[in-house]
Amino acid sequence: MHILVVDDEPDQREMLGGFLRKQGFTISLAATGKEALTLMQQLNIDLALLDHRLPDINGDALLLELLQINPLLRTIMITAYGAVETAVSVMRSGADDFFEKPVDLSQLLARLKTLEQEIMVDCDAAEVGAALSLESDLPLKMVGKSPAMRELLSIVRRAAPTPWTVLIRGETGTGKELVSRLLHLLSPRREHPFVALNCAAMPENLVESELFGHEKGAFTGAAGRRRGHFEIAGGGTLMLDEVGELPLATQAKLLRALQEKKITRVGGEKEIAVDIRLLAATNRDLSEMVKAGTFREDLFYRLKVIEVEIPPLRERREDIPELIKALLERHGLEGIEFSNEALNTLARYHFPGNIRELEHIVQRASTMARSSLIQAADLPGEVRFPEPNSDGSLEERLAAIERRILIEALEKHDWIQTRAADSLALSERVLRYKIGKHKIHKP
Ligand SMILES: Nc1ncnc2c1ncn2[C@@H]1O[C@H](COP(=O)(O)OP(=O)(O)OP(=O)(O)O)[C@@H](O)[C@H]1O
Ligand SMILES: [Mg+2]
Secondary structure: OEEEEEOOOHHHHHHHHHHHHHOOOEEEEEOOHHHHHHHHHHOOOOEEEEEOEOOOOEHHHHHHHHHHHOOOOEEEEEEOOOOHHHHHHHHHHOOOEEEEOOOOHHHHHHHHHHHHHHHOOOOOHHHHHHHHHOOOOOOOOOOOOOHHHHHHHHHHHHHOOOOOOEEEEOOOOOOHHHHHHHHHHOOOOOOOOEEEEEOOOOOHHHHHHHHHEEOOOOOOOOOOOEEOHHHHOOOOEEEEEOHHHOOHHHHHHHHHHHHHOEEEOEOOOOEEEOOOEEEEEEOOOHHHHHHHOOOOHHHHHHHOOEEEEOOOHHHOHHHHHHHHHHHHHHOOOOOOEEOHHHHHHHHHOOOOOHHHHHHHHHHHHHHHOOOOEEOHHHOOHHHHOOOOOOOOOHHHHHHHHHHHHHHHHHHHOOOOHHHHHHHOOOOHHHHHHHHHHOOOOOO
16 A cells, blocks of 8 residues: 655654554655645555645645545544544545544554555455356456556446546557446446447547437438437446547537536437436547647546556466456356467567457467367467567567568478478578577477
């Protein structure tokens, strides 16, 4: 757990920070409200320990600003001894607890431990997934025990019951849609519809009608009245996928709909009240788009009340074996296993298409393989011979290509070196040398 200690008195700050660091917490220190806000923006803080009296800002006001940066932040306020009014105002301000000075360190530690447990709620991903897939025929099992996945699950669990908008960021195939379905199913809206709308897949002139609906005759082709996704998702959750693709004019209308909780159908006049929880997903860098003027800053802040970042698969390779197992099960391929060599090959691959790509690889290898134990040779070429890093040196890139040609020739000739050497117009000795140099092994 990462704790931010905010106190203007250096002695108190160092004492608390030093004590907590010894207990194994990650600690950051701030002397002013301003410093606290900066650190909060830069770091992944789970809990803040705030002195109620700071030189530049009142503790309650600071708390509100910190919660705007991360609504899931836990806070403990430290107040002057015997200040009853302070205690009342602190509890009203939304702090989880308060301690009077001088702080009883063992009591503080006990409280921190319970809060830490609440934060790190048992986030056994598979358990959540198993419970949920009972209610749904969609594959909702969220697999992965890497620290990154645990953190992700912990945020999802805490964010789900809130009404706040969640901005889900991640490369293609990392599980953005899966995460949004989990957010819906773990929310009080679970009995109501979950509707996902892909903003990239719609022609620009139809986006507004898809979102807000239209009245009969609103535009050429609008034969009858139609409800938009804001109405279809009524009472439930609306997920806007690829939200970065929304045209600027629609962004303005979306913002208004979110602020006023009302929409007007295209070609209509009546305002219709809508009740949805919005989720948004993107694989683009929206803050860059804001700078470039292609995404509205106000909408950006309205969307990213809570941010969830799904790490690419190559940054959590330890999840691969468990994911393979789950994916085999999902496709009814239980009897199939991957050899260690095949797993090692996969562990080196960079997975530009992330889990969706792994899913395809697993399916394809299972149907192509000659036995129920999948070998490295059963994996597709791009996995076994990944394109050499495009920023590598010429020498490295040529070496990768040479290695690939050698393996292909050896396979074609059933690993009989004389034949492979012949086909490449090499002497057997040179071939053997190159096999050694490229660390090529017969499977
Ligand atoms: N942690 C996970 N455990 C098991 N399966 C997963 C996990 N994450 C993703 N998947 C599976 O990977 C596939 C892709 O996931 P999803 O469609 O949610 O990705 P996405 O980020 O929305 O992709 P895109 O950007 O292409 O829309 C789905 O079949 C999904 O079930
Ligand atoms: Mg998607």
